[in-house]
Amino acid sequence: MRRFERKQNIFRNKDALGESYQPDQIEERDEEIEEYMDALQPVVDGWEPNNIFLYGNTGVGKTAVTDYLLDRLQDDVADYDDVDLSVISVNCKTLNSSYQVAVELVNKLRPAGGEISSTGYPQQTVFKKLYGELEAIGGTILIVLDEVDSIGDRDELLYELPRARANNNLDSTKVGVIGISNDFKFRDQLDPRVQDTLCERELQFPPYDAPELENILESRAEIAIAEGAVEQGVLNFCAALAARDSGSARQALDLLRLAGEIAENREADLIERDHVEAARSRLEQERVEEGMRELTTHGRLALLAVISKAAKDETPSRTREIYEEYTALCDSSGTDSLAQRSVHNHLSDLRMLGILSAYENRSGSRGNYYSYELDVPFTSAIEAMSDVLRLESEIETIREIASMNNVA
């Protein structure tokens, strides 16, 4: 018997719903595109480029529109012999300082084998090397720093690059920086001198509304999904869910993709509303897991205390009992424990995040008290914790207790 069998009744090109797919066509962004083109016009005219700062929530098309326009720009300036345009793009997500971004840029520009190491050089040396590489290319160079907010306040490069010409670090090369940020606050926290230069042209992409998302989904579904494999109203439903939550095309596309996978696994002929519902709850759970990773140490320990109670099949569990568990965990991790009151605050935060649920119990003379239990599957909670807490043996013990109690 075959173990693997091809399933292609739902998707025609599933990759077209994925992270790395670049659409040939951009929907619903005409005004933004016009403004963006206007900011890029000096490149075509042979002048020094504007520095551009583009911001908007995740999934609103910042990267897609930038890639699309810069491709067109490169095609179109090829007609002018006196414009020699190069584009260098770096995603800063995993780079959290100017230094690392500068090293990444240098290494992108150097031939394989000539890369420099990401530690050890003084910052100014790395900047000098970068100028050397830029000069070697010459002409007009647009440097795209996507998700640039992740460099935080270590933003010297954003001060340096736009001034490289004025400071005689660049001679024959015209450099423009396009900074893209998911976080508008990033702009405000920049040094005012950086703001002035980097944000020469500022573009904002607003969230999409439901009809816009539906159009984006429709044009993508045509490429990605087999003919007739989407039930009437499903795209509308995905668009409505994403519009209500984030206005992100990424979220809408993720919902559709996962709904399609669920349909496939259930051997359905087409994607139905139920599949979207299932996809929605699964994506929600993933988001909660991400939330767990962002907790503070004490938030995590408080959560681990509840997880430990759950493993013993003792939840819902009262704050006082959770607190005992928590102090024991603090002891074994060598962390000073907080007072019960503060732990109670952490527990209510966890409730707000949708990680715990709480019950208020009335107990006559002794007043009311709360008890808590996990509001997420035990397995995903303990998985998430073992990723973020260095308490291997405690977590292993909790797993063993859970399996003894058939808690899964």
Ligand SMILES: Nc1ncnc2c1ncn2[C@@H]1O[C@H](COP(=O)(O)OP(=O)(O)O)[C@@H](O)[C@H]1O
């Ligand atoms: N206007 C649009 N037309 C077509 N596809 C879009 C549009 N906006 C976003 N997308 C798609 O949605 C997803 C998220 O967009 P992206 O550009 O990565 O968002 P951002 O960079 O703002 O986080 C990508 O798959 C992208 O191709």
Ligand SMILES: [Mg+2]
């Ligand atoms: Mg992006």
